Amino acid sequence: MSTRDAFPLYHIDLYRLTDPSELDGIGFEEYIDSDGATVIEWAERAEDELPAESLSVYLVPCLRERTGARVLSRGSGGTKG
Numbered sequence: 001m002s003t004r005d006a007f008p009l010y011h012i013d014l015y016r017l018t019d020p021s022e023l024d025g026i027g028f029e030e031y032i033d034s035d036g037a038t039v040i041e042w043a044e045r046a047e048d049e050l051p052a053e054s055l056s057v058y059l060v061p062c063l064r065e066r067t068g069a070r071v072l073s074r075g076s077g078g079t080k081g
Contacts, residue, residue, distance in 0.1 A: 007036055007037065008034065008035060008036025008037070009036055009037050009038075009039065010031045010034065010036055010037070010038040010039070011038075011039050011040075011041075012026070012028065012031060012038060012039070012040045012041070013040075013041040013042065014040060014041065014042040014043065014045040014046055015041060015042045015045075017042070017045045017046065020045070020046055020048065020049060023046055023049055028046065028049065029049075032049075032050075032051060043056065
């Protein structure tokens with residue numbers, strides 16, 4: 001894969017977010033409206049600001065095993081184009 005074919009991936013961690021009004025200060029909307037995929041930790045802290053077309057992935061501990069995780073996805077997983 002050449003760099004011109006690369007798909008940008010952005011990461012936002014909202015753990016320290018105390019109020020949704022703080023999203024403007026970190027450029028949240030610019031990342032969401034960008035040409036790439038944005039992965040957001042603690043996204044529930046900005047739930048009202050997430051686009052209608054999104055995919056949520058939840059990592060939860062496996063009950064039968066002490067290590068590992070299960071990925072549960074919800075949402076329509078929209079595409080940009």
